[in-house]
Amino acid sequence: MLKRSVKTMALVVLSSLFISSQGCANESKDEWITLGTMAGPIPNAVNSQPANAMIVNGNTYVVDAGDGTAGQLAKAGLSLKGVKAVFISHLHFDHTGGLPAILGLRWQTNTFSDLTVYGPPGTKATVEGIFQFMRIGTEGGYGVPGQVGKPANTNVHVVELGDGDTVTNDDFSVTAIRNTHYSWPENSEEWKKYIALSYKFDVDGASVVYTGDTGESKALIALAKNADLLVSEMMDIDHTIDLVVKANPNMPEQVALGMRKHLSNHHVTPQQVGEMATQANVKKLVVTHMSPALLKPEHYEKYTSAVAEHYDGDVTLAKDLDRFPIGK
Amino acid sequence: MLKRSVKTMALVVLSSLFISSQGCANESKDEWITLGTMAGPIPNAVNSQPANAMIVNGNTYVVDAGDGTAGQLAKAGLSLKGVKAVFISHLHFDHTGGLPAILGLRWQTNTFSDLTVYGPPGTKATVEGIFQFMRIGTEGGYGVPGQVGKPANTNVHVVELGDGDTVTNDDFSVTAIRNTHYSWPENSEEWKKYIALSYKFDVDGASVVYTGDTGESKALIALAKNADLLVSEMMDIDHTIDLVVKANPNMPEQVALGMRKHLSNHHVTPQQVGEMATQANVKKLVVTHMSPALLKPEHYEKYTSAVAEHYDGDVTLAKDLDRFPIGK
Numbered sequence: 001m002l003k004r005s006v007k008t009m010a011l012v013v014l015s016s017l018f019i020s021s022q023g024c025a026n027e028s029k030d031e032w033i034t035l036g037t038m039a040g041p042i043p044n045a046v047n048s049q050p051a052n053a054m055i056v057n058g059n060t061y062v063v064d065a066g067d068g069t070a071g072q073l074a075k076a077g078l079s080l081k082g083v084k085a086v087f088i089s090h091l092h093f094d095h096t097g098g099l100p101a102i103l104g105l106r107w108q109t110n111t112f113s114d115l116t117v118y119g120p121p122g123t124k125a126t127v128e129g130i131f132q133f134m135r136i137g138t139e140g141g142y143g144v145p146g147q148v149g150k151p152a153n154t155n156v157h158v159v160e161l162g163d164g165d166t167v168t169n170d171d172f173s174v175t176a177i178r179n180t181h182y183s184w185p186e187n188s189e190e191w192k193k194y195i196a197l198s199y200k201f202d203v204d205g206a207s208v209v210y211t212g213d214t215g216e217s218k219a220l221i222a223l224a225k226n227a228d229l230l231v232s233e234m235m236d237i238d239h240t241i242d243l244v245v246k247a248n249p250n251m252p253e254q255v256a257l258g259m260r261k262h263l264s265n266h267h268v269t270p271q272q273v274g275e276m277a278t279q280a281n282v283k284k285l286v287v288t289h290m291s292p293a294l295l296k297p298e299h300y301e302k303y304t305s306a307v308a309e310h311y312d313g314d315v316t317l318a319k320d321l322d323r324f325p326i327g328k
Numbered sequence: 329m330l331k332r333s334v335k336t337m338a339l340v341v342l343s344s345l346f347i348s349s350q351g352c353a354n355e356s357k358d359e360w361i362t363l364g365t366m367a368g369p370i371p372n373a374v375n376s377q378p379a380n381a382m383i384v385n386g387n388t389y390v391v392d393a394g395d396g397t398a399g400q401l402a403k404a405g406l407s408l409k410g411v412k413a414v415f416i417s418h419l420h421f422d423h424t425g426g427l428p429a430i431l432g433l434r435w436q437t438n439t440f441s442d443l444t445v446y447g448p449p450g451t452k453a454t455v456e457g458i459f460q461f462m463r464i465g466t467e468g469g470y471g472v473p474g475q476v477g478k479p480a481n482t483n484v485h486v487v488e489l490g491d492g493d494t495v496t497n498d499d500f501s502v503t504a505i506r507n508t509h510y511s512w513p514e515n516s517e518e519w520k521k522y523i524a525l526s527y528k529f530d531v532d533g534a535s536v537v538y539t540g541d542t543g544e545s546k547a548l549i550a551l552a553k554n555a556d557l558l559v560s561e562m563m564d565i566d567h568t569i570d571l572v573v574k575a576n577p578n579m580p581e582q583v584a585l586g587m588r589k590h591l592s593n594h595h596v597t598p599q600q601v602g603e604m605a606t607q608a609n610v611k612k613l614v615v616t617h618m619s620p621a622l623l624k625p626e627h628y629e630k631y632t633s634a635v636a637e638h639y640d641g642d643v644t645l646a647k648d649l650d651r652f653p654i655g656k
Contacts, residue, residue: 042434043402049429067429068396074371091465093432100428100461101377101395104421109368133428135456136450137419140522143510143594182471194468266471311498 030056030203030326032204032229032286035072039213039235039291048072049094050289052231054211054326056171056203058174062086062102063199063210069098070105076321081111087174088119089212090181090196091126101129103321107138107152111187116157118167118174121194124158131156161197163219172203178221179214198223206327209282213289215265216272224280229326232276233289234303234317235267240292268293270303274310285315286324331465348361353445358384358531358654360557360614362646363400367541367563367619368422375648376400377422380538380559382654390414390430391527391538396432397426404649409439415502416447417540418509418524419454428458435466435480444485446495446502449525452486464520476603489525491547500531505551507542526551534655537610541617543593544600552608557652560604561617562631562645563595568620595619598631602638613643614652 004318033055036048040084043049049066053076060082062069070080080102088096099117106115117127124226134152159167163178181196198220201208209224211232224230245251270275270287277285287307300317307315316322361383364376373376377394381404388410390397398408408430416424427445434443445455462480469477487495491506509524528551529536537552539560552558569588573579596604598615605613615635622628628645635643644650 014356041433043398043408043433045402045405048396048399061508067398067433068376070371070425071376074373077373080371091468093429093436093462093465096461096465097398097429097432098395100458101421104425105369105371105395122468126461126462129457129459129461129463131457132460133424133454134421135451135457136522137421137424140419140450140518143512143518143522144590145512145516145518149344182468184471184473188473190468190471194464194471196471212414224461251656262472263465281451 001164013271028302030054030206032208032231032324032326033076033078034286034288034320034322034324035062035069035076035323036066036233036289037290037320037322038293039233039289040066040097041058042090042293043067044293045288046295047293048221049097050155051098052204052288053078054201054208056326058082059084059171061171063266064089066094067097067279072320076323080106080109081113082111083115084171085118085169087199087210088117088123088126089121089199089210090120091194092213095213096126099127100133103127103152103156104134104137107134107150107154112150112155114155114157116159118159118161118176120176120197121160121193123160127156127158135277162195174202175200175223177219179212179220180217181213181215183215183265200224203326209280209328211268213267215267216276221276221280224276227280227282229284229286229324230277230280230282231286231288232273234243234270234273234287234307235263235291236303237263237267237269243292270306271310274307274315277307277311277313277315283313284324285311285313286318286322287315288318290317305317339538342404351584358382360536360559360652360654361404361406362559362614362616362652363390363397363404363648364394364648365616365618365620365646365648365650365655367561367617368394368420368425370621371395372621374623376623377563379426380616381406382529382531382536384654385498386410387412389499392417392423392540393426393430394422395425398429400648404529404651408434408437409441411443412441412499413444413446413497415527416445416451416454417527417538418448419422419450419543420521420541423541424454425503427455428461431455431458431480432462432465435462435482436562440478440483442483442485444487444497445490446487446489448525449488449490449521451488455484455486490523502530503528505547505553507540507548508545509541509543511543511593528552528555531654536654538610539596541595543595544604549608550602552604552610555608555610557612557613557614558608558610558653560601560602561596562598562615562635563591563619563620564631565595565597571620598634599638600642602635605639605641605643611638611641612652613641614646614650616646618645 037049040269052063161176364379380391489504512519
């Protein structure tokens with residue numbers, strides 16, 4: 001028994017080391033941090049896949065979790081131990097690919113505080129898949145005879161949200177709406193099963209709206225009305241088409257038109273981002289999830305100007321690890 | 329039908345854009361690239377979780393896949409489309425956390441070339457979990473009515489390897505052995521189920537040995553005998569103990585001794601790394617998977633010296649994205 005308890009104590013002590021060596025978050029103010037600012041699904045050499053952190057009262061809320069989110073949190077000075085919840089906008093893998101590592105590394109550092117994953121219908125099945133992915137690793141544990149690992153799902157909760165749902169926790173209220181990233185016929189089976197969400201976070205009198213991936217959407221403009229901060233996706237459809245045409249000089253015009261229509265339905269151009277911010281009368285606009293990848297300062301200047309033609313307010317095209325205060 | 333075929337063509341064209349915009353790997357020579365050089369499970373702000381890429385004949389083989397591996401591949405100029413196989417040393421999440429994103433982003437960029445995941449027993453169940461994680465995302469696809477997404481497991485294969493197994497592909501032969509990262513009693517149920525592997529890759533007349541996580545191991549020294557390149561983990565047990573003692577000044581001496589024994593069994597110190605390289609008579613030693621995190625140049629110098637006290641050959645403490653030629 002003594003031998004066993006020594007092992008147990010050693011693991012507890014190691015766990016406390018993990019806490020002390022993880023660095024401290026800046027807990028002095030509420031803020032939004034763009035952890036990953038390029039659109040997926042192609043990994044980018046400069047900026048990471050879609051991910052954000054919202055810090056409220058010193059707690060960390062991850063909003064979308066693309067590949068490498070755990071590492072990006074560390075670069076932002078944030079510990080996995082401080083993550084209270086993860087909000088997933090939709091179940092494309094450029095927005096979820098980093099979630100298995102978050103849950104796995106949490107487990108591996110003995111972090112068993114409550115964590116809730118919020119997302120659209122299908123999020124429960126998706127997270128159950130992560131628990132299956134983790135099963136053998138948790139059962140084998142650290143290879144210490146007699147040590148029994150806790151189940152992968154320990155204190156991990158999932159809440160699926162539909163159009164118009166609002167939930168409240170200690171730090172804020174959040175409302176989800178269905179946006180237009182998918183174009184299923186209304187009331188079809190797919191329309192009921194596969195939903196892309198935009199979120200509004202009401203944080204201590206300030207509101208932050210995160211579009212996720214979306215096309216133009218009246219519901220989204222209504223959600224964002226008078227928001228203090230709008231964090232929007234953006235896709236340069238024209239530039240994307242140009243790249244495709246150059247790479248495929250024999251592409252029939254009809255195909256180009258079809259592709260343009262398809263992309264336009266599911267994403268928003270710089271003009272549309274600016275118009276949305278104006279129509280919603282938001283106080284501050286942050287653009288993220290950019291496509292194609294922005295690599296040079298002039299790319300950022302170009303698109304900032306393109307958005308600003310349609311929105312007079314404060315606009316920033318975000319880079320990875322940029323921080324934006326949340327507050328009136 | 330015309331409408332449908334236009335959509336299909338548009339997706340094919342987009343897929344070709346993905347290819348053309350992903351940049352080109354350096355395909356002129358075989359090499360080992362350390363994509364992530366710090367030990368897990370705590371994410372590090374400077375260097376990534378354990379991951380490597382081995383380039384042979386222009387093909388990419390990922391060796392361990394911690395969080396952010398897809399992004400690290402992009403930083404190394406490598407496309408996900410070029411990944412032919414992933415080798416997992418053991419099923420701790422700091423070595424597997426980036427695999428779901430690799431498989432998910434592959435799918436999302438219409439990459440359906442063959443990919444094989446090699447790993448210890450339990451790898452099949454682990455990858456099946458990833459397919460479950462991907463199920464809803466693949467079924468919903470891009471939200472285009474009439475478009476049916478391919479299953480998550482399309483052309484993804486899993487091969488489980490045990491102690492002494494050798495497999496051969498077009499580019500190399502690989503041999504796996506059981507190392508000492510786990511300390512199950514021999515022939516126990518756990519010993520049969522949970523195995524940590526080291527790998528030897530025989531590449532066009534040169535041999536590369538990757539320790540994975542391990543304690544001292546005679547089998548590993550035998551595997552590495554006369555290797556051209558040994559890529560080894562390393563843990564500074566003394567420094568780790570010091571940190572723990574400082575953080576827990578009242579820790580009983582017996583607990584410290586128990587912890588030291590536990591860590592020593594499952595990892596190798598700088599001295600042990602050097603001794604292993606000498607005993608195996610390897611031509612070149614690359615040290616990665618360092619613990620605690622190395623953040624300053626003097627940390628690298630200190631541990632390089634510590635290893636070099638016990639090994640006269642060429643030694644490098646790797647940083648993320650370092651490249652090492654493979655060849656006689």
